[in-house]
Amino acid sequence: MKHFFLVGFLLWCASPAWGQDLEALLDSTSEKKTEYTKATFKSSRVVNLHSVEKVAAGALEFRISHRFGTLNGGAYQLWGLDQATIRLGLDYGISDWLMVGMGRSTYQKTYDFFVKANLLRQSTGARSRPVSVLYFGNIAINTLRNDVLGAEMGFQNRLSYVNQLIIGRKFSESFSFQLSPTYVLRNTTPMSNNRTDNLLALGMAGRLKLSKRVALNVEYIYRVPPTETRALNEFNNFYNSFSIGFDIETGGHVFQFHLTNSSPMIDKGFIAETIGDWANGGVHLGFNITRNFQLGKKKGGELKMK
Amino acid sequence: MKKYFVLIIAFALVLGARAQGVYMLNAPEVTFFSSALLEDIKATNKETKGAVDFTKNEFLFRIPVKSFQFASTLMQEHFNENYLESAKYPTATFKGKLEGSYDLKKDGEYAVNAVGDLDIHGVVKKQSISAKITVKNGTVSLFSKFFIKLVDHKVEVPKLMFQKIAEQVEVTIQSNLRAVVK
Numbered sequence: 001m002k003h004f005f006l007v008g009f010l011l012w013c014a015s016p017a018w019g020q021d022l023e024a025l026l027d028s029t030s031e032k033k034t035e036y037t038k039a040t041f042k043s044s045r046v047v048n049l050h051s052v053e054k055v056a057a058g059a060l061e062f063r064i065s066h067r068f069g070t071l072n073g074g075a076y077q078l079w080g081l082d083q084a085t086i087r088l089g090l091d092y093g094i095s096d097w098l099m100v101g102m103g104r105s106t107y108q109k110t111y112d113f114f115v116k117a118n119l120l121r122q123s124t125g126a127r128s129r130p131v132s133v134l135y136f137g138n139i140a141i142n143t144l145r146n147d148v149l150g151a152e153m154g155f156q157n158r159l160s161y162v163n164q165l166i167i168g169r170k171f172s173e174s175f176s177f178q179l180s181p182t183y184v185l186r187n188t189t190p191m192s193n194n195r196t197d198n199l200l201a202l203g204m205a206g207r208l209k210l211s212k213r214v215a216l217n218v219e220y221i222y223r224v225p226p227t228e229t230r231a232l233n234e235f236n237n238f239y240n241s242f243s244i245g246f247d248i249e250t251g252g253h254v255f256q257f258h259l260t261n262s263s264p265m266i267d268k269g270f271i272a273e274t275i276g277d278w279a280n281g282g283v284h285l286g287f288n289i290t291r292n293f294q295l296g297k298k299k300g301g302e303l304k305m306k
Numbered sequence: 307m308k309k310y311f312v313l314i315i316a317f318a319l320v321l322g323a324r325a326q327g328v329y330m331l332n333a334p335e336v337t338f339f340s341s342a343l344l345e346d347i348k349a350t351n352k353e354t355k356g357a358v359d360f361t362k363n364e365f366l367f368r369i370p371v372k373s374f375q376f377a378s379t380l381m382q383e384h385f386n387e388n389y390l391e392s393a394k395y396p397t398a399t400f401k402g403k404l405e406g407s408y409d410l411k412k413d414g415e416y417a418v419n420a421v422g423d424l425d426i427h428g429v430v431k432k433q434s435i436s437a438k439i440t441v442k443n444g445t446v447s448l449f450s451k452f453f454i455k456l457v458d459h460k461v462e463v464p465k466l467m468f469q470k471i472a473e474q475v476e477v478t479i480q481s482n483l484r485a486v487v488k
Binding site for chain 2: 022023025026029030035038039056057058059093173212213249250251292294300301302303304305306
C-alpha cells in the first residue's frame with residue numbers, strides 16, 4: 001500500500017501538468033519601468049506659443065515662421081497675401097530636458113534668444129507624473145535704427161523679457177492641453193518710449209489629433225488688465241491673441257498652417273502687441289515650417305546615408 | 307531493499323528526463339536592419355523578455371516596441387508614433403513550438419525551427435523561422451536571423467519614404483539562456 005502511494009507521488013511529479021506556464025513566468029519577472037510621455041504636441045510651438053515639446057536631444061531645427069497681412073485688406077491687398085512678415089529661427093536640443101534657440105523677426109527687426117527646460121516630465125510606470133512642467137525664458141532686442149524710430153533709443157530700452165511656466169498634459173493619444181502663465185517685461189512699448197511695462201498673461205492651448213500625421217491646434221492668450229490708468233489705456237489698444245491651426249507632419253518636416261490675429265512671432269509681440277481683431281477680419285493667414293537635422297550622436301542604432 | 311532500489315532508479319530517470327526544463331533569455335539583443343536606396347537604418351532592442359521550455363518544446367518572446375533605440379531621436383519618435391503605433395500595440399510577441407533535435411547537455415550547434423504566431427502591430431502571422439541553439443561549456447545560447455515584410459503586419463510606409471525605408475527588414479536575435487531555478 002505504501003509503495004503504491006510513493007509510486008503515485010513520483011508519477012505525479014513527472015506529469016506535464018506540473019510544468020511551467022511561460023506566460024505566467026514572464027509576467028512574474030517583468031520589472032516596472034518609467035515611461036516618459038512623448039509627442040504631447042507635434043512641434044515645439046503650438047501656433048505662436050511654445051508647447052511642452054522641445055527639440056530632440058542632439059537635433060537642430062530650422063524654423064521659418066511666416067504671417068501674411070490681414071484678411072480685411074480686401075481684394076486690393078489680395079486679402080493679406082501681398083504683405084508678409086517672417087521670423088527665421090534655429091533651435092537646438094541640448095539634452096532630454098533642455099533646449100535653446102534664437103531667431104530674427106521682421107517685426108521691429110528683433111533678435112530673440114531663449115532657453116526652455118523641463119522642471120518635470122509627464123511619465124507613467126514606476127515613477128508616474130501627471131503633467132510636464134517647463135520653464136521658458138526669452139530676451140528680445142529691437143534693432144530698428146534710431147532714425148526710423150524717430151527717437152534716440154538706448155540699448156536698455158530696446159530689450160524685453162518673457163518668463164513663462166508651461167504646464168501641459170497629454171490626456172490621450174488624440175488630446176493634449178497646456179497652460180502658460182507668463183510675465184512680460186518690456187522696457188518700451190509701441191505707444192510709449194519711456195515707460196517700463198509689466199504684463200501678466202495666461203496662455204492656453206490644446207490640440208486634437210485628427211489622424212496619424214494631422215493635428216488641430218487652438219490657442220488663446222488672456223492678458224491681465226493693469227490697474228494704472230496710463231498702462232490700461234495703452235492695454236486697451238491691443239487684443240488678446242487667438243489662433244487656430246493645423247499641423248501636418250511628413251518625415252523630417254512639420255508644416256503648420258493657421259489663422260491668427262497676431263502678426264509678430266516673438267512672445268512679447270504676440271502676447272502684448274496684437275493689433276488684429278477677429279471681429280473685424282484682422283486675421284492673418286500664416287504658416288510655420290520646420291526641418292530637423294540630427295547632429296549629436298545617439299546611443300544605439302545606426303544610420304547610414306547612401 | 308531491492309524494491310526501493312528500483313524505485314529510486316526510476317525516480318532518478320524521471321527527474322533526468324525533466325532536466326532540460328525552462329530557460330529564460332539572458333541579456334538578449336534584438337536588432338532590425340532596413341536597407342533602402344538612400345538610407346541604411348539599424349535599431350537595437352535590449353529589453354526583450356523571453357522563455358523557452360525545452361521539455362514541452364515551447365517558447366514565448368515579448369519585445370517592447372518602445373525600447374528600440376535609433377541613431378536619431380526624431381526617427382525613434384516617428385517609428386513609435388507613425389509606423390509601429392506603439393501606444394496602441396506596445397509589445398511584439400512571438401510564441402509557438404520548437405521543432406528539431408538538440409541536446410542541452412552536449413556541446414554543439416543544433417539547428418531548430420521556431421514555428422508559431424508572430425504578432426507585430428496587432429497583426430498576427432504564422433511564421434516558421436530557423437534558429438540555431440549553441441551549447442558551449444555548459445552555456446546555452448540562441449541565434450536567429452530572418453526577414454519580416456512590413457506589409458504583412460500592416461506597417462504603412464508613405465510613398466515619399468520608400469527610398470529611405472525598405473519593404474523588408476532583417477531581424478536578428480542573439481541571446482544567452484539561463485535555466486530557471488525553482
